[in-house]
Amino acid sequence: MSEKGCVILVGAGPGDPGLLTRKGLEALSQAEVVVYDHLVSREILELIPAEARRIDVGKTAGRHPIPQPEINRILLEEAQAGHRVVRLKGGDCFLFGRGGEELELLVQNGIPFQVVPGVTSALAVPAYGGIPVTHRDFCSSVHIITGHKRADGALSLDYEALVRLHGTLVFLMSVSSMGEICRGLIAAGMDENTPAAVIERGTTPAQRKVLAPLSGIEKEAAAAAVSPPAILVVGPVCSLSEELDWFDRLPLKGLRVLLTRDEGAQKRLVPVLEQLGAQVFSAPMIRTVFRDFDPEVLKEPGPVIFTSAAGVEAFQRVLWSQGLDARSLAGKTFAAVGKGTAAALEAMGIRADFIPRVYNGLEMARQMVEEGFLRPGDSPLLLRGNLASRELPKVLEEGGIPCREVVVYDTLPLTPEELPPEFDAAVFTCASCVRSLEKALPEGALTGKTALCIGPRTAEAAREAGMNIQMAEEASADSLITLVKGMTL
Template structure:
């Protein structure tokens, strides 16, 4: 039986910021069985791929091709012949010095279905982040894309006279190692030595650097600057606008190291927002929420709901696991009709609404004490069942302290995870990193997972009073956002030195 052929999709991943991959490119990436990617494709973009996908790194470093181009072409063909959906993920645009055309040759010869999704080319986007428009009515009406790639140490087939006479913006790709040849070629061709020139290194990323100079001084300035790849080099009058229009590197968060803690399965809006503002985010999924197999504690509660006057949910996870178990036992929200319902925090309240439950008691302030005092105010009597983590009994303990008749039930288990980075947490702390916490559980996860003994050097920026107090209890240098929102937390992070 003949195996059905797969297909190959060439996708331009853009310059690095995952927000700059196209919508269509992202849709196709999520369908990939195989992802064949280059060195300049960021981890953030790779993380958008399906978990089941096979990843093949064919990245090239200057003067060293780990996998030769003909071999890359064969990989695409062979994987497609296996019936796979193959995504060829390339930095920038696949048809702008990306050798995308070469990779289609073999596919076309073998009647493999393929598609090309253009990407934002790195030169234009890097300059945009540096505040340099590649065209401007007063300065340039043409753009010239030129490869600075060398063969046997020499740049090839560049018509420097035409470039020098164009009066437009000249964009050199892959030109760091051949910079002196490129600049000398333009000078020999008669370009004005005072023509503005710029280089943007690691464009759109947290470690982006911009050098603005002139053609005459560019080589010596680049040496002092220690210019490194990847970088785009621009020549033209528009480069003079860089100092005026630069915006990305002026962000108060740009290049600031921030550890963002979170549960392992959550989508982190905070991480995405900070990276978009230019921060170097150390994403730390420090908590894993685990279902308890054969949860006798939950089964006991579900079988004895009629004994209780009130049911309290300590978190949205406790609500999710309770209702899963309730429905697994052929029951639904009607089984709670006789109970008062308490919810700690807005996210818990919102989770309960998914099951048709509007909690009777939700504290205005997200703290255990505020919750207990709201019980006092409501004159709660009788037996109270509290659903919480198996290894976090703080809520039931606090309610007991206030004199309520409380029984704790295990809804789930919290696992604390180590930081999976090349540097240890202590190294980041020594460098003055700030840690952002959006929940009390995240503070506990950070402490248990990182295993740092002296927590007094940690600058902890927190959402909510309970998170703040938890950080203080661990002797951290704790700061609290003005409001319990992501926007307010980011504003507080901007204030941190």
């Protein structure tokens, strides 16, 4: 904490976390206190450092639990206490965001501040809806107007001036005032057949769009139960929406996908899903607890077999705790069940001597024997988790190759504090995740949902839970990504 605090106003953009600027992300990563609004997306809130204190001052339409003067005071007091404060605001800080009001009190009290502009929904949301706000064939100007009514319920707009502009009109915060706006524009001389669009939750996987002539857009939006946040766009450019819409054409647009492993285990999958239009939720269903074991077992001859990357991590932890590293393993041979486990070994400076063609324990055991990696009389060391299948050691024992098994980590079920209310598909990398999720939900809740699975045991557990199975060709992250890219809904 610095002797004198400061405040950084950061525009978080319209919702898509990819639209947060690099400078905004940098400010957020260094924050000690984050004061944020209701419109800041969940994905961006997840970027807040774990050690930073969060203060929710969110407002919704017609509900302001923390008045603006109180927000101003919070910023001042936190900065006066010496904290580095990030004021995180949806869209852009200065476009109907009251950023200027918040800075005035800081100036009066000598608090240093910075402003990081954000991508405004007035431009980004139409772009995600296939609407170019200017186009040489239609208009040469765009005008951004607030549809937010004053405290007395009045909406003071010069409709005749807006009509004379002959430009694209973008109304923010306009759901409740949409009818009044449309009637005002028509009364001022705008053609009632002028194309219009309402876009709800723009730039997010939950985005919805309603298109209609100006005279009918209010009725169509009401029929679709459009709710804030949403914007109203009026102008001939709206006629291009269906032709130029790219976001709604993404193959997984609107699909709600639950990841059931921790972020580290599935982080490569998140950007792939989001780029395809899916809405991603994370709710780890298991946790890994590493065990200690006696490294003396490594002194006995025989290959070392790993059936998971977690086993490799547990192995490395024990080595390092004893002051050992890869140099102490000279002469040892290593087998890894798949590419991910082999990559974990490579991070330790160890190259796997054997990787099966099919990434599961049963096939690994068969191929190690068939290809001569293991022979009768060998005494391999199997480092694994407490819930690992008995198939691998059973096959080896039947072939006259008994294993020395050491459990180096425990897989424990987790009950997340919060599960998404609805999801369409879930990604599973182990059977334990399936069983934990099934227990955390009401009976039958998984029936009919899609399961994206690594490995036959995981797929079987999901099938028993009543899910529709799509299984990766290989038990690897790359294969799972390939499955996602080609998945059918």
